[in-house]
Amino acid sequence: MIVVGAGEVGSSIAASLCQSHEVVVVDIDPDRVSELTYELDVLAIEGDGGDRSTLVEAGIADTDLVIASTDDDETNIVTCGTADTLGDAFVICRVKDTQYLDTWRSAEGAFGIDFMVCTVLLTAESIVRLIGLPAAQDVDTFAGGAVRMAQFEVPADSPVADQTVAEADRWDSLTFAAIVRDEEFVIPDGDTCIRADDEVIVIGSPDCVREFAADLSPSSAGPDDIVIVGGSEVGFQTARLLEERGFRPRLIERDPDRARQLAEDLPKTTVMESDATDRSFLEREHVGDADVVVTALDNDEKNLLASLLAKRLGAQRTVSLTETGAYVELFEEVGVDVAVNPRETVAEEITRFTREQRAENVAIIEDDRAEVLELTVAGDSSLAGRPIRESVPDLPAGTVIGAITRDGSLVTPRGETVIEVGDHVVLFVNTEDIDAVAAKV
Amino acid sequence: MRRVRVDWRTSASILGTVLKLLAIPVAAMGLLAVGYREPVVPFLVPFVVTLAVGLSLERFERGDPGPREAFLLVASAWLAVALVGTLPFVLAGNGTLADPVNALFESMSGITTTGATVIDDFAVHGRAVLMWRQVLQWLGGLGILVLAVGLLSELSMSGAQLMETETRTQDVTKLTPRIEGTARLLGGLYVGLTALMVFVLLALRAAGVAPEMDLYNAVAHALTTVATAGFSPEAESVGAFSPVVQWVVVAFMFVGATNFVVLYHLSRGDTTRLRDSEEFRVYLGVVLGAVVVVGTMLFLDGEYPLGEELLRATVFQVTSIVTTTGYATVDFDLWSAGPRHVLFLGMFVGGMAGSTTCSIKTLRWLVVGKTFRRDLFTAVHPQAIRPVRLSGRAIDEGTVRDVYTYTLVSVVIFGLLTVFVVVDAARAGVEVTEFGAMGAAASTFLNIGPAFGFAGPYGSYEPFPDSTKLVMVAMMWVGRIEIFPVLTLLTRSFWRS
Numbered sequence: 001m002i003v004v005g006a007g008e009v010g011s012s013i014a015a016s017l018c019q020s021h022e023v024v025v026v027d028i029d030p031d032r033v034s035e036l037t038y039e040l041d042v043l044a045i046e047g048d049g050g051d052r053s054t055l056v057e058a059g060i061a062d063t064d065l066v067i068a069s070t071d072d073d074e075t076n077i078v079t080c081g082t083a084d085t086l087g088d089a090f091v092i093c094r095v096k097d098t099q100y101l102d103t104w105r106s107a108e109g110a111f112g113i114d115f116m117v118c119t120v121l122l123t124a125e126s127i128v129r130l131i132g133l134p135a136a137q138d139v140d141t142f143a144g145g146a147v148r149m150a151q152f153e154v155p156a157d158s159p160v161a162d163q164t165v166a167e168a169d170r171w172d173s174l175t176f177a178a179i180v181r182d183e184e185f186v187i188p189d190g191d192t193c194i195r196a197d198d199e200v201i202v203i204g205s206p207d208c209v210r211e212f213a214a215d216l217s218p219s220s221a222g223p224d225d226i227v228i229v230g231g232s233e234v235g236f237q238t239a240r241l242l243e244e245r246g247f248r249p250r251l252i253e254r255d256p257d258r259a260r261q262l263a264e265d266l267p268k269t270t271v272m273e274s275d276a277t278d279r280s281f282l283e284r285e286h287v288g289d290a291d292v293v294v295t296a297l298d299n300d301e302k303n304l305l306a307s308l309l310a311k312r313l314g315a316q317r318t319v320s321l322t323e324t325g326a327y328v329e330l331f332e333e334v335g336v337d338v339a340v341n342p343r344e345t346v347a348e349e350i351t352r353f354t355r356e357q358r359a360e361n362v363a364i365i366e367d368d369r370a371e372v373l374e375l376t377v378a379g380d381s382s383l384a385g386r387p388i389r390e391s392v393p394d395l396p397a398g399t400v401i402g403a404i405t406r407d408g409s410l411v412t413p414r415g416e417t418v419i420e421v422g423d424h425v426v427l428f429v430n431t432e433d434i435d436a437v438a439a440k441v
Numbered sequence: 442m443r444r445v446r447v448d449w450r451t452s453a454s455i456l457g458t459v460l461k462l463l464a465i466p467v468a469a470m471g472l473l474a475v476g477y478r479e480p481v482v483p484f485l486v487p488f489v490v491t492l493a494v495g496l497s498l499e500r501f502e503r504g505d506p507g508p509r510e511a512f513l514l515v516a517s518a519w520l521a522v523a524l525v526g527t528l529p530f531v532l533a534g535n536g537t538l539a540d541p542v543n544a545l546f547e548s549m550s551g552i553t554t555t556g557a558t559v560i561d562d563f564a565v566h567g568r569a570v571l572m573w574r575q576v577l578q579w580l581g582g583l584g585i586l587v588l589a590v591g592l593l594s595e596l597s598m599s600g601a602q603l604m605e606t607e608t609r610t611q612d613v614t615k616l617t618p619r620i621e622g623t624a625r626l627l628g629g630l631y632v633g634l635t636a637l638m639v640f641v642l643l644a645l646r647a648a649g650v651a652p653e654m655d656l657y658n659a660v661a662h663a664l665t666t667v668a669t670a671g672f673s674p675e676a677e678s679v680g681a682f683s684p685v686v687q688w689v690v691v692a693f694m695f696v697g698a699t700n701f702v703v704l705y706h707l708s709r710g711d712t713t714r715l716r717d718s719e720e721f722r723v724y725l726g727v728v729l730g731a732v733v734v735v736g737t738m739l740f741l742d743g744e745y746p747l748g749e750e751l752l753r754a755t756v757f758q759v760t761s762i763v764t765t766t767g768y769a770t771v772d773f774d775l776w777s778a779g780p781r782h783v784l785f786l787g788m789f790v791g792g793m794a795g796s797t798t799c800s801i802k803t804l805r806w807l808v809v810g811k812t813f814r815r816d817l818f819t820a821v822h823p824q825a826i827r828p829v830r831l832s833g834r835a836i837d838e839g840t841v842r843d844v845y846t847y848t849l850v851s852v853v854i855f856g857l858l859t860v861f862v863v864v865d866a867a868r869a870g871v872e873v874t875e876f877g878a879m880g881a882a883a884s885t886f887l888n889i890g891p892a893f894g895f896a897g898p899y900g901s902y903e904p905f906p907d908s909t910k911l912v913m914v915a916m917m918w919v920g921r922i923e924i925f926p927v928l929t930l931l932t933r934s935f936w937r938s
Contacts, residue, residue, distance in 0.1 A: 256826075263826040264835035272824040281824060 004049035005070030084112025124237035174204035203402025288313030457498030551577030556671025556890025582668025671767025698792020767890020774897030799888030
């Protein structure tokens, strides 16, 4: 496979896939190319992705997959078009601008692109998922929306704190897939005790996950008052998606023309024209009463400042955009509840997509140390026709069956549940065991 | 020496074409006069005059008309047609219309689709002359429709620009790429609706439920209903006809004041435009609300017993006033103060933009109301940016300002005209009440027709002094073509620089 553009996204994808694929990375910056050669087990080539000779040199003729992931939309689209003419690889394109996504969606295969991921939209979607589940740090959906996976931090005042998993198992169709404690995975059995500050990964029906989220931290019921700071494209798309889900967010934008434009495009959003760091404005508009404050300004420092200011004024929860991947942890360290990095989000989506050849859907947990994936049970599967109690020992240690969907409806997996051929199972798997698990199922 | 910068030759040349075409309906009336064995001269003279003036004006060099030329053309066209329209009345020389001022008033009231009359005795006038009033109104309705969709939207004027915004909301900036094509489509719809009404009225007669409705009356009333104009050759207006005819007239008045772009889509079976139109809901709401209020008041007054007669009297008068038609089936001037004042307020509403209706129009009131609500919100949240939306689409602040200006100017002109009517009547020794003066001022400037007192639905504007009538003529002219084309002619910057 060929990855064009070795920025944060490109290198991240290359790093995730270089173990299972032969990866060729193309970048226009010679320093970056030499750096990458040493860093990763990939072949790095210097050149322009839109240039025919570069792609030929990279071996376009017998490549299965081309990923265009530079920071420039037009470059990516041209690269994809060129790759499409030169070979018959599957072509994935990363764009920022939603209008290209619209074009591509309206005519599948436009620009010679087989799959297009839109950074802005993906980021907005992940922010909206986070807002929808208070206290969640990561949310993904499986089996066409019937199953949801979420990762939560357990607060000290939570009813499940200091309970064993067996005691905490009060939500009908919810399975505790894993607990992250001090950066380590703990695979829970009935006797495992959940402690405050643990992170729990649960898999179950969306309703149950929502209920669980509400019960987990009683103080933060479903969000009502959402404030978006910054009318960037991500801010705009977030507001638009929230409107679609029936929320009436508030949006703060500094530039008068942009504010007017946003107000016209977002009928259910209250757009305000002000500087988000103007404390008296924030107080006058009671931004401190907000359930969630999303900062989507064009600059990381401003985002941090605005988040902290909102938090100081009393906002329940802050979700902040960070352009720099390295800042994610730092942000969360100093008080931002969740930091979202668009590049990480898009890299995850592309990696997930390339792995989907085996699994139908994948969520990557804790920097790719584990995955939640959805598989269809084949006829010769070692799971088929047996109760889970008997089949689980055959799977690698640390594998958890989180949910089963049969004919589109959810079956909660318990020891005595018998899995049938054709069922979709959602599994929590350590990354190194994926191939073994896939083979068994 | 400072030069005139308006290319008046172009305006004059197009005006020539208009006057030339006016010869056709004049000739038709001449033939009608022959048919009824009435004098032909009253139509022969204007035929020759309009044709001669038209042909000679048309010879001016015609350039590409810009906004200024269009303003000049619109203002002069309405005035010129009114002047030609005066000739048959004066030349026929019967009754009050023999007086030139009265004749001009009647003619301007016709071409502006107002419907205010100075006739006190309908019996002395020939049938061709009475039909000429109807034709003038029908032409006025057609003219305003073409103006609304074609010309005014090009000039980005208040109201017209809004109309454009409203239609853009509905994804039909223009029904066809060329304005001419759009105007033709809507003109065709207007003609079609008129023909349909003639057909319906004649069918009612054939069915035996409308014995008084002969071909002459069917055509005469169809010409002034879809035009929301209101002249009738009958002294009792539509009250001279059976209840079923009155209901049919209500329906066509209502349709005539509905946006023709919406009607066009409706005629092709597409109801989404109608359902999406916020303005239509307001228009319908105003009519229904006024019906409920007026109906309740009339019932409590004991004016009519509970039943069809009460409903019909209420619905007819309310629809007639709100759509700015001006027909009547009863003398609403005899009603008590409550219903009369509700009707007075109804005069200021008008139907939908993009129709033949006059007055301020529901679209403007909708924008005014929404903007006011927005301003209440921004008073509390000064930094909030909240665009005013019409049918879901944001309208720009310039348009909002234009709407406010138009509405304010309308109300101011109404106020000034009222005072003038009162003072002038006092000077001339004519007894006019304050309410009568307000009604007459609103009814002429907003192009409705009947007012209260001696100018009521079965009365006449004849008793007003000539000076008042001439000012009213000017105000009907100004009001019909949306104020601005006339007022800009009065500015220095229009002519120079």
